[in-house]
Amino acid sequence: MSDHLLIHIVLLLTIAVITVSLSRRLHFPPILGYIIVGIIVGPNGFGWIDKVENIELLAEFGIVFLLFAIGLEFSFAQMIAMRRQVFGLGTIQVFTTAGIIYFLGNLAGLDANTNIVIAGAFALSSTAIVIKQLTEQSEIQSRHGRAAVGILIFQDIMAIPLLILIPALAMSGGGENALTWALTMAFLKGVLVVVVMHMIGKYLLRPLFHEVASAKSQELFTLTVLTVALGAAAFTEEMGLSMTLGAFLAGMMLSETEYRHQIESDIRPFQDILLGLFFVTVGMIISIDVLANHFWTILGLTVAIFIIKGSVLYLVARLFKKEGGVSLRIALSLSQVGEFGLVLMTLAFTYKLLPEETGNILLTAAVLSMSIAPFLVKFNGKIAKKIHSSSYHASHHEIENTIEQDNKNIKDHVILCGFGRVGQTVSRFLHKSNKRFIALDMDIKRVHEARSAGESVYYGDAAKETILHSAYINKAKSVIITFIDFHATIKIITTIRRMNPDIPILVRTLDDQHVNELIEAGANEVVPDTFESSIMLASHLMLMIGEPASQVLKQTRNIRKNRYKTLANFYPGEGDNPLEQHQVMTGIIHTVLIEGEMFSVGKTLKSLNLSEFNVHVEAIKRGHVRGENPSKETKLRLDDHLVLSGLQEDIERAEKYLKTGK
Template structure:
């Protein structure tokens, strides 16, 4: 059974579903869930799968699609905008870390090849874990967030030559002359491949995707994306280089086309699943016996990795004039080993460049550092404040003092939390109305640009009480939160309400899925983008077809006055699942046909008492006539269509009663979750 690929994959999928679900519940990264699956099913634990070679090919495709996806994200303009962080901080961090770890390995008695592999692998950090965690914490545009992202971009760039280096080291056999010759050949091949891929990308890929897109076939488009990614990988492999290099270059070529976002969404399912299989194979390499036998050594190595990388990152950040608190947050965010480090070490095992036992010990320490990473990123602010209490507080106070000094005479003003496109649009309306306002934003570049243009915009975290006090919250007229990030809005809203329970707060959100939570947290008004765009579109339509402006204005006012309740329910389609977590509180509209067997036929609406099911009777369709908001005295007839709205569970109970006359009490189980 263990030699059958299909049985192996079924076992993996079952274990993955269970383990990754538990990891999600515990807020662990899915990567760690997959690694745990590999440990469980691998030859060193239960031994359900003795030969990881059976899934190695699929796992390699996972890395191919990972590099292809990173290539799609690889924007030249983004690098230019962040050149100081990318090529300054990033270069210094990777080179310094690699040299220090190489020297440590050398003095510890490791051979040159092993030291090179470990130095390259440990110099890299986890893009997947760090970016995800920073985004969830709304810190991606903060000072430490931008520097962290810049370093990660350079690390991703450096992963490519490191992936070329591994097979080159194996070819050289460790001899210095042979290594120099092999590196020279690899460099020449690499340059040739880049030129060829650039020509193909410029003169063939764009016309190809234009032609494919014109066919308007989703299947053909996805098939073409897969063909391009795998063909590029096969090409570089035939050239004696890593196939991941070809995938990265193909992604980079396609990132310049207008199809980038569509390609990214098409490739994502393949990338996530196959990449998961790669991390499963990493887990299968890890030996529980080695972990238990060398537990203290592995824990010591993990601490050493975090400490050495942390000290280097902190020192380099200080050299680049970053404040002590910001430097500490950068070092805490990036002091783990990343997925590319695991890729390099796994590749080194394949080419016999890492001794099995020592390599397994180092690999296990790297995985544990990744397990700790989400928590270090999450609490980087708290730890930084503990380490640099005085300087951190002084820096924070300096920001607050600047805001306070500039606005000491301001009152009855509007506070804009967020100065992106929506915030700037609101600001222009306030300008034209001669209404004073000040804006708080965490994007340094945007703040500098706006302040240089004379806008009253300040760098500051609006979720901090000191910043809101400096912005004269208690003397302001109203606060507007314009961030699209729900978590950021909630943090700000809770801080505002802890300071002033009465000040009006207007919150913008992308859609209606968080309206209730924001309202319960203290928002006076919540404006969902989707509803407002629908209202504006409908208003323009009515005006264009000749409806009186006063009537249109009255309709839109009523909708907003009722907090969009009129628009809250929708007819569900095949692609909609109202019971999904993010749609639990969203209502639907449902039509019930009254046939000969229906209990409600010949009964008045008032006798049915449908209100007890928490549903609303919107209309009755009789023949070709639809009657809106029917009277409770209306008698239902055969072949009527009764249109009701409410939550899916309530609709189901009401329909059962209408059809059979049987009353079922409401279950509160799902609301208790």
């Protein structure tokens, strides 16, 4: 039995690798790949995993970690900052959509419990797909992007009462009084759980994680995170509520601690696999027979989902005085069913609240809507331009006219792409030097605040030729990109180079991960935050300890001139992840002890030709003396310490060669 189970797991992973790879090649969301894997291996496919209890167990753990991950991303600060979109747009959209779907379900003859589940599930959109797609398209800070994020935040909030509601519906058994009593008890339990979890988070988790972090053990830290997540899930289950509610609340609690980013970093290696596992289990529930037998019904339901949700979203956005094009882009981005909807439906299957055939039809329609969603999000701008061409172009034309009219006599100015903290700091230096600039930013609130204060800041996408033309790029002296969104930066550089091949472009980036790509795209200078902060610290230190200012300036100039190459390699520590080092193309410094019968004993550096391995000889330490940049004619002796720098895999190959000659 165990052999068969192991074979099933290997087959599952093999098919997952192939399917998800194909999905990425075809630019399909990986979620769809996992769902297809579930369909293939499940009882309705080849039946490699055919035991219902196994499926339910996998689904429960998948859902627990899905909700934990979403809870970890949840931010009260973000919710408060976007309260108008969250509690305005979000509230009306969710309740209006759920109300319409409940009414239609009633007309279709669905029973009350099934109807409540479907109305709640279908009112929610896909946080994972929408946020990822909008981020990749650099639209997350646009008007429709911010509105979409606000609505998604409220939908995530609404998941809490819905997660409480499903076990309550299952316990009610039937009858209005029983349902009222069950809902009342569930509500009271829910309030108690939220209060208890909040108190635990505030008074227990912070000191616990402080103690765990002080032990400096990654295994202990990760183990503690998993214990908290699963412990919270077990607690809510014992209270007669959903396991997933506990996981979601655990994620929310941990998101408020100073260890949030460390937690995200630690769970990331297996988080995506666990989320993928949930979508595999969703695929296992879907029946190919049901899809074939009810194809037109499922297709009709999918179209109905888009029409109902899209119409509600469009009208609500218009109610909040959004322009026609922006409203349509919001509607197109959020008109699908999301992962929370799938969570609610799979839970409803577990609690026998969804009839098998009806539930399968509805679940398949929900999954189909998710599969279409990435394409609607991707082309939302083009569709909006086609349908709302007049208002869309009028709005953009108005923005472009404003920039042109305000700056018609400008020349030798700087175009500032991004007006966040870094952009604003740069603008103050320009102000003090009496240099003119035009700043472009996609955050409407920031633009409004800055313009109210008399700043030369405009709402506009710097990746669009018309906006750059309005900013008189042909007369500008230089362009600086001050934010760290790589995809957006590449788009802006490509557009600028198409319009003006010679204008200097200065780019800010977080680290050296994409320096070469940015330079190849057309950037003249790339400034990584990490290296610049290191240089500034070192410069201040050298001045404090009496180093001449001219010498410090010379050193910093040389480092910048060589594009930080002298800072590229580091001695790795226990906490460093070699995989991450490779991903950001950061090298390491490693010392090889020349000893025993090693091949390299008595050989010159010239004869060894270590440059073939893409490594550099930094120094040779002989006794207590360290010789920097040794001559090529230097012979290696026993007990020499050869200091090498380069990528870890290159150094490993070079070390093997030094030892064996192979």
